[in-house]
Structure formats: structure tokens, C-alpha cells
Amino acid sequence: MTTALVVALLLDALLGEPRWLWTRLPHPAVLAGRAVGALDRQLNQGRNRRAKGVLALTFLLAAALALGAALAALPGQLAEIVVTAILLAQRSLSDHVRQVANTLRLSLPDGRASVAMIVGRDTAAMDEAAVARAAIESAAENLSDGVTAPAFWFLLGGLPALVAYKAVNTADSMIGHRTPRHAAFGWASARLDDLLNLVPARLTALLIWLAAGAPRHWRGFFADANRHRSPNAGWPEAAMARAIDTALAGPRSYGGTLTDDPFVHPVGGRSPGPAEIDSAARILWRSWAIGLGALALSTLI
Template identity: 65%
Template structure:
């Protein structure tokens, strides 16, 4: 069984089964183990002088270890590779979390706020219904890239070692890749490597959203909107999702009690949105997943 066939099967398993809670109540999820390892490195090395050098050393050690571990696991054959790839993809989990926000809003605004607080880091206590919906859609688009398309692409390129290297870098970025006094130097390498590894996947994700969404002819506008984002990559799937669903995304939002002014993405799109806009975004998430799965299937047959 070739790598593309393994990926196609793994994507189906993830989409059908999602995260088996009964299993992760008994065993730590691989992402949790990665987080513990990175946290240990943070506690041991993020102090004193030469923090940037220590952060580079930690990242290189994590990447080397993940690659070697992936290579060893791949020796156990396609079944192990398929199961691990399915575990490390997150389409079903992503859709479930985004749908929970729509379901919450249909109950009440506080329920929607509680649901969206599970998937975004911005302040949610004072969010309007429109802000809750925008946050859910933005999170869905960005995590489609980070959680499904990027790991799938790196699995196609380098098998299980490539997938594990990507996941350890992405996890490190989410934990230490911040421009804060504590992590500006120590997390610099993790943030930059994550940007590099997501450079192509983010743009591919935008394409996968735009193509079935019927907005590929707006690619220049998508590219222009993507450039407004503070991240070199996250703006691409967000801009494509805004066009594909006909809504305006981004805009002002609060972090740690401070209102920050962000540019609107597809500012001409609808702003008075709610659960139905989230439903439309979920449809786009599944359409993009389907195109990626079809690509894997075609490659498997070649």
C-alpha cells in the first residue's frame, strides 16, 4: 500500500470516527504527549541567557526525535501508519467543535459564547452573535489548514516521519511561538519553522476552499485579503472562506481585555450573521476535505 492510499484510508477513518473519547480517557493522546515534551523543554531551557539559541536547539531536537520516531513506527507496516495518521488528522473533531458553536447559538447567545470559547483564544464574554459566528468560521478555516491539509500534505511528502515532524513543530508554535517577553526569543525558531512548513499548505487550503466554493475567479481578491492578516499563512484559508460563504470576517476583537482593530476580510460580505453562516462554513470544510481526499485517491491509483 503506497503513502497516498494510506492517507486516503486514514482520512476516511478520521472523518467517520473522529476522536474516540473512550480511548483518550485511558491513554494520553499523541498531541498531549508532544505538549508534555515541549512543556518540559520550556521549563528546563527557557531561562538565563542565549534563549534564542536554546529555542533553536530544542526545536531541532524535537524535529529529529519526531522524524526518527516516525520512521521506526513506519517499519510496523501500513496498518500502524494508517491508524496513527487517522489519529493525527482532525477533520471530524474540527467540524464537531465548529458545529457546537452553531448549536449553542440556536439555544442562546451565552451558550454560543461558551462553545466558541473552546476553540478561540480571544475574549468571548461580551461577544455579540455576529462576533461568535465570525470567530467560529475563522477558527474552522484556519484549523482546516493546520489540522487536516498541512499534516495530510506532509504525510504525502515524507510519510509518517513528515507528519510527526509537522505536528511537533505546530504544537511547539502553539505553546511557545508567541511574541511575548517570555517567548519572543525562546519561541522564535518554533514560530518561524511553523510559518515555513505551512507556507504551501495554507495556500493549498485556500485553493481547496475556493474551488468547490465557486470563488476561484476571486483569487486576486483572496490573495489581497490574505495579505491583511498578521500571519503570513492564516489569512489564506480565512480569506477564501470569507468569499466562499459570502461573509465578512476578522474585524475588531478583544484579547485580554484590550480591543484590537483588525482589518476586515472581504469587508463587503455579510456582517449580520449567525448559525446559518456557520452551517455554510461547515459545508465548505467538508467540500475542501473531499477534494483533498480525492487528490489522495487519484495519487494512490497512479
């Protein structure tokens, strides 16, 4: 299984998400999103919405586990490797993050348009520093959600666990928000996503720390990670903040409402730009390489 994961990581890094393929076929994430959307429309109404959300998540998990098991039962390892590579996101994450840096160099509106493709916050009034922070935070958080966590669950439970994780993560991104519509219905999805990312988020922070050269003086890291609004995203974000010496998080706007979130690594630089985004992208690849090396080494022991 470890060998299959190593090959899948290399395949994802080489090919990413080929346009020629996903313009002709629906991406698995799109299919998962459609399933979550259908469940939301059908069940998220009337009374007992939390119980209905649990029912929706149970159905989604059962379908994901069954699909993963069916794919794993195919002869040989080719299907397993290809599906795993598709469900990893290292190359696409790096490409999207670098795109923000490149467009931000052209103009602020171009940078805003690029970062709007990878974050859910309001982008229309962002200055250059806010665009850069959003891209860097997305890089750190999605290294965990899109690479470390899928790899972790594949190692623990093969394709069924990997497909189930991606289904839960998709549900959390769509209905796991504390909005009037989804606070109750998405509760189960949000809590299960928190649980599934508990270990991967901390492993990602470790990888980023190693990628930064394992510096000794990261005073305040644990406090920053635990002050973050998310029980998991704070760990890779706090690690990335120190790796590139940039203050992250802080106040940001969602749906026209400004949050009062504290800064992560508040003594770091407050005016990041394209150069800091590029530094974060390099950390992404160093972290990936360290993880890949550890996996490859484990196959030889």
C-alpha cells in the same frame, strides 16, 4: 503512501476522536504539549532565550523524527494508517465548529463557552457575530493546520515528516506568541511553523475556492490574504470569507488587549450567526471531499 493516506482520511472522517479511547489514554497532541511545556519550563529563563528556543526546537524535532521513523518501521501499513488518522482532524474540527452553531442557537453564553474551546482570543464579551466569526475563522485556519498540512507532509516524508510537523505546530500554538515570555524563546518554533505551512495554507485556499464552486469574481482575495496578521492563516480565511460572503478577522481581543486588525473581505456580511457557521462546516466537508477525490484519482493514474 497515497493509498494509506486515503484510508487514513476516511478513518478519521468516520471515527474522529473517540471519547472512550482518549479518556483512557493521552492523545498524542497532549503528549507533545507536555514535552513543549517541559522544555519551556526548563530552558525559557535567563539569557540567550532565542538560542535556547532553537535548542528546544531541535530536540523536539529530533524526537519527533525518531518516533515517526520507529512507527514507520513497523511491519505492514496498519500502524501507519492508524497513526496518520489520529493526527488528522477533519471530523473533530467539523464537530467542534458545528457545536458552536448549535450552542449559539441556545444562547449567547453557551455559544461563547463552545467557541472558547477552539480559539485563543478573549470570549467573555463577544456578541453573536464575534462568536460566529471566531468559529468560522477557526474552521478555515484549522482545515489547513489540522488536515491539509498533515496530509501534505505525510505525502512528502511519511510518518517522520507528519509527526515532526505536528510537533512544530503544537510548539507554535504554545510558545510561538509575541508575548514578553515567548517572543524570543518561541521565535524559532513560530518561524518554522510559518515555513511548514506556506504551501498547505495556499492549497487549502484552493480547495475552499473549488468547494465554493470556483467563482470567477474574487477580486481583492490576494490583497486580503496578504493583509492578514499571519502569513498563512490569511489565505484559507480569505477564501472562506468569500465562500460564505462574510467579513472575517477584524479587531479582536487577546489577553485583554484589543487588536486593530483589518477585516478580511470587508464588503461581506458583518452579522454572521449559526447559519453562516453551518455554511462554513459544509465548505469544510466539500473541501475534504475534493482533496480526497484528487488523492484517490492519483492512485489510479
